[in-house]
Amino acid sequence: MAGTNPFPLSRDELLKCYRTMGTIREFEDRLHIDFGRGDIPGFVHLYAGEEASATGIMSHLGDGDRIASTHRGHGHCISKGVDVVAMMKEIYGRKGGACNGKGGSMHIADVSKGMMGANGILGAGAPLACGAALAAKYRKKGEVAISFVGDGASNQGTFLESLNLAAVWNLPVLFVVENNGYAESTSRDYGTAVDSYVDRAAGFGLPGITVDGTDFFAVYEAAGEMIKRAREGGGPALLECKMVRFHGHFEGDAQTYRGAGELDSIRADQDCMKKFRAQVTAAGVITADEFKAIDREVLGVIENAVKEAKAAPLPTLADLTTDVYVTY
Amino acid sequence: MPTASRTDTPSIGIIANPVSARDIRRVIANASNLQIADRVNIVLRVLTTVASLGVPRVLMMPDRGGIRAMLQRQLRREHNLHHTFPEVEFLDMEPTSTVDDTFLAARMMRAAGVRSIVVLGGDGTHRAVVRECNDVPIAGLSTGTNNAFPEMRESTITAMAVGLYATGRLTPEQALVQNKLLAISINDGERRDIALVDAVISTDRYIGARALWKTESLSALYLTFADPQAIGLSAIGGLLHPVGRREAGGLAVHLSDDPATRRLLLRAPIAPGMVREVGIAHWEPMPAGQPFPVALQAGVVALDGEREMAFDAGDRVRITLRENAFPTVDVARCMQTAAREGLFRLSSSTT
Numbered sequence: 001m002a003g004t005n006p007f008p009l010s011r012d013e014l015l016k017c018y019r020t021m022g023t024i025r026e027f028e029d030r031l032h033i034d035f036g037r038g039d040i041p042g043f044v045h046l047y048a049g050e051e052a053s054a055t056g057i058m059s060h061l062g063d064g065d066r067i068a069s070t071h072r073g074h075g076h077c078i079s080k081g082v083d084v085v086a087m088m089k090e091i092y093g094r095k096g097g098a099c100n101g102k103g104g105s106m107h108i109a110d111v112s113k114g115m116m117g118a119n120g121i122l123g124a125g126a127p128l129a130c131g132a133a134l135a136a137k138y139r140k141k142g143e144v145a146i147s148f149v150g151d152g153a154s155n156q157g158t159f160l161e162s163l164n165l166a167a168v169w170n171l172p173v174l175f176v177v178e179n180n181g182y183a184e185s186t187s188r189d190y191g192t193a194v195d196s197y198v199d200r201a202a203g204f205g206l207p208g209i210t211v212d213g214t215d216f217f218a219v220y221e222a223a224g225e226m227i228k229r230a231r232e233g234g235g236p237a238l239l240e241c242k243m244v245r246f247h248g249h250f251e252g253d254a255q256t257y258r259g260a261g262e263l264d265s266i267r268a269d270q271d272c273m274k275k276f277r278a279q280v281t282a283a284g285v286i287t288a289d290e291f292k293a294i295d296r297e298v299l300g301v302i303e304n305a306v307k308e309a310k311a312a313p314l315p316t317l318a319d320l321t322t323d324v325y326v327t328y
Numbered sequence: 329m330p331t332a333s334r335t336d337t338p339s340i341g342i343i344a345n346p347v348s349a350r351d352i353r354r355v356i357a358n359a360s361n362l363q364i365a366d367r368v369n370i371v372l373r374v375l376t377t378v379a380s381l382g383v384p385r386v387l388m389m390p391d392r393g394g395i396r397a398m399l400q401r402q403l404r405r406e407h408n409l410h411h412t413f414p415e416v417e418f419l420d421m422e423p424t425s426t427v428d429d430t431f432l433a434a435r436m437m438r439a440a441g442v443r444s445i446v447v448l449g450g451d452g453t454h455r456a457v458v459r460e461c462n463d464v465p466i467a468g469l470s471t472g473t474n475n476a477f478p479e480m481r482e483s484t485i486t487a488m489a490v491g492l493y494a495t496g497r498l499t500p501e502q503a504l505v506q507n508k509l510l511a512i513s514i515n516d517g518e519r520r521d522i523a524l525v526d527a528v529i530s531t532d533r534y535i536g537a538r539a540l541w542k543t544e545s546l547s548a549l550y551l552t553f554a555d556p557q558a559i560g561l562s563a564i565g566g567l568l569h570p571v572g573r574r575e576a577g578g579l580a581v582h583l584s585d586d587p588a589t590r591r592l593l594l595r596a597p598i599a600p601g602m603v604r605e606v607g608i609a610h611w612e613p614m615p616a617g618q619p620f621p622v623a624l625q626a627g628v629v630a631l632d633g634e635r636e637m638a639f640d641a642g643d644r645v646r647i648t649l650r651e652n653a654f655p656t657v658d659v660a661r662c663m664q665t666a667a668r669e670g671l672f673r674l675s676s677s678t679t
Contacts, residue, residue, distance in 0.1 A: 006533025006626070006638070181392065189397035196364040196394045198350055208361065210350040211537060212426075221537040222352050229355060237355055242425055259422065279534065283640075 005285050008221065009059070014280055017059055017216065018291060021051035021273050022298040024075040027084060028247070030302050031074075031091065035251040039310075041093050042104045047075030049214075049246035052272035053178055054079040056219030057146060057239075060227045066114045066132035067146040068125030070178075071106050072245075073118025076148055081113040088305035094312035100323060101315045123149060123156025126175065130162050133173035133236075142231040144172040152183020154197055163204040166236035174226050175201070175238040178213065180245045185257040201238035213241025214272040217279065244270045338494045339385040340378060341437035341464075343430055343457055344371055344448035346393020348472040351539045351634075357599040362471045364394040367448055370469060371399055372406070374446055374487040379414045381491030387440055389433035390418040392425050427456050434460035443494035444657055446486065451477045451560070451632035455524050458509065458654050465493070465504050467657040473539075473600065474560030474633055476525045481659060489662035492671065502665050505658040508552040508578060508616075511648045512629055514639055523631040526551050526562045527647050530635065531627045538634040543604045547624045549581040550614060550647045560633055563596040569611055578614035578649040582623075583607055619646040 005011060028048040035044050047054070050072075058079035061067070069076040077087055082098060090097030091105050098108045109117035116132060119125045129147030136143035149159055154177050166173050177197040181188060188195040201208030209226075211218045219241055226237045244266040248255045255263070280286045344367055353359040375386060390396045396418060406413055419436050423429050430449075434457045437445055444465045447457050450472010457466055467490045468478030493503040510523040529548040530540055540546070540561065553573040554565030565571065565579045583606055584590045590607040597603050614620060622629075622645035629637040629645065639645050666672060 004626075008534075008536070188392065188394075192394075193398070194364050194394055195392075195397060196346065198354075198361060199363045199365070199394075202361050202363055207354040207358070208350075209352055209354050210347050215535075217534055217536040218538070222355075225352055225537075226355055240350075283533070283638075 006283050007217065007280070007285065008224075011285055013059070014286060015290070015294065017055050018273075018276060018280075018286070019294050019298065020055045020079050021216070021276065022294055023084060023301060024048070024051045024054065024078045025273060026298045026302045027074055027078060027087070027305075030306060032247055032251060034306065040091060042106075044091065044105045044251050045072040045249065046245070046247040046251065047072050049266070049271070050178060050180065050243045051075055052216040052219050052276065053176070053213045053241040053243055056216050057174075057176060057223040057227075059220060060224050061114065061144070061146070063112065063114050064141060064143045065145065066116050066129070066136070066143070067148065068116050068129040068132070069118045070125060070148050070150055070153065071118060071120050071122065072150065072178075073106070073108060077108050077110070077115055077118065080115045082108065082110040082115050084301060085305045085308050086110070088309040089312050092309040092312070093314065094309055095315055095319070096312050100319065102319070102323065122153035123158040125149065126159045126162035127165070129173050129175075130165050130169075130171055133166065133171035134169060136172050137169070144174065144227055144230045147173060147175045149175070149177055150183065151177060151179040151181070151188055151195070151197065152186065152191065154200060155183075155192060160200065163200060163206060163236070163238070167204045167206055170233070170235040172230040172233075173236045174223070174230055175236065177238065177240045178243060179240055180243050182245075182249065182257065184249045185253070187257065197240040198238060206236050206238055208238035208240065210240040210242060213243030214270045214275060216272060216276045243272075337385055338383055338496070339387060339440070339442050340383055340490055340494050341387045341389075341433070341440075341442040341445040342371060342374060342448070343389045343433050343437070343445055343453070344391070344395050345430065345453040345471070346391045346395045347425075348449040348453050351473065352537045353473050353539050353541065353599050356541055357602040359473050359600040364398060367395055367471055368398045368402060370448060370471070370483045371395070372402060373483045375413050375416065376411070377484050377487035378491040378494070379412050381488065382495050383414055383491050385415045385417065387437055387442055388416060388418050389429060390421060390423050391429065392423045430456040431460045438462055438464050444490050446490055447478070449478070450475050451525050452634050454478055455522060455632045458524060459522055463655065465655040465657050467659065474558070474562075476555065476558040476560050476562050477632070479659070485663060486657070486659050488666075489657050489659040492662055492666055493657055497671055498662055498665060500655075503657055503662050504655040505574070505661070506652040507573070507654055507656055508649060508651050509653040510550055510552055510578070511650055512631065512637065513619075513646045513648070514637060514643050516644065519637060521629075521631055521637060523550075524552065525632050526560070526630075528561050528630040529622050529624050529627055529645075530630055531624065532635060533627055533638055535628065535635045535638065539599075540630045540633065540635060541599050541602065543598060543606050544585055546583045546606065547627060548583060548622065550620060550649075551579045551581070552649065554579050559597045559600055561598055561630075563598065564594060564606055564608075565611070567596050568594055568608060576651065577616060579611060580614050580620055581611040582609040584609035614649045616649045616651040619648045621646055
């Protein structure tokens, strides 16, 4: 009946997940504007449109669980609990950033949160996640590791080798293929011989499933079962999230490879936040006004992060030789 | 879009779902996962077989799950090898990677006048095709999880039966059989859908990962047929009170975890490799045409294994069995008739 909660998360947890997705969306949409203005050095790859995947998966993780992210890593960082001010400073190349402004968008890391880093090298996160999973297996605390890759990076040798390694060592690792349909600007049909990512797992004897990555609850439920299985010694698995990205591969990408009207259509029909709001308000658990209040709150959080980032000092020449070697 | 009906050209359609057998039951129940390469091999076998029987043209649903891309590569290789294939035309539609693709493809194939649609999928895919293809007979190939509806059979044989029917060697009376379905209506038709095997009422109230596997959430099952050899939730009915696919009527089973209202405990394979105990309160026959009101106040209706329609207090859910609802190609009967009538004999020898 309307008012009772039909979802597998409490009202507070639903609010928290929405806040996380909203923070990612606002963070990315703000970067889209600031990068276009020339405020930001380097390169950014935005995660807007894909929030349900990171949030649905990370809702099952604690700080002791480690993730290896991709070049499109802001959403993974935020949902894993990395401070957005530290992230913004990092992207702006300022001191006080998550890596003191020396990593930038593609190398944000916060090991205290289990975030081993975004990664500019496609497919490079998978072996790192296997390493973290091997450590977790030895520590015997039931921790897991998650490797995120895009559909393009799943063709990299490192990814395929990692599937093999994870299978033979029975590692507590979940491989998440975030399939947004384009390897940069190359469509799957053109660049991938078997464009079912689940078949990659099957080739190594691992279970793999495909979910609608624009449906938070589909991701949440599937990832929950797979992560629980990994924690209990059931071994590695692969989750393919079929999703959409709202921006180009990188900022400045003219996106000439997209079909006519494709962006308008996916923003209208496949927006994971719209779907979340529609399902939760229809069930009467959270009102549209409560969602709007979170949207306003998030706007303030990101505005503040940008202000702090712009006000923070740039690294000095002396900083160049610090933090070169780090042990954890 | 190939809308013009080409009745002079006996074309058939193929709808191959790239994401059937991809849900969470791979993880919780070790269910099979038919790889894309094998799905493409099945399509290739259907194509060569219907070509050998004189079907010149096949319409296919395009997809973004890998079948179209791999099939096109394979067809180029087959062309280089000078193998005989029918003309393969992909429907002019933009795939969305949702069930809407199946709905649209079924409608387009019907509009194009195909004689039959070969379906690669499980119960859910077949349901989606039947919902939209109306009176076009379908021929099912099991590439799903439970596959209670499509019969397990080598695709070559199914394609032979389809070829015989599509080319007019067998009449509709010889080749086709009518099937039952369940019509689900919420609030007197405000929302409608169908199920080919089972409509299951669950206390879950969200769609999530779609598959149902938690027996404690089950409230009632409505079944068109109940086969003791089936897997999936229809197996509960199959092992309790079998009802044949071709028999009149269906079966309603009411479940209960409460020992006070439970009449018996039954063990059934509710998913591949997953034999579970379920509490049975009572069961009753479902005569055709009689709407069965759903007693549960709020929950979800799962159609052929997938959570589809959430409902709340105040929603009136009715489930009605319909007989003679849609035709399928009766492959076994087609092949027996073909053998008896010598349709595959190329000479007149009687020995």
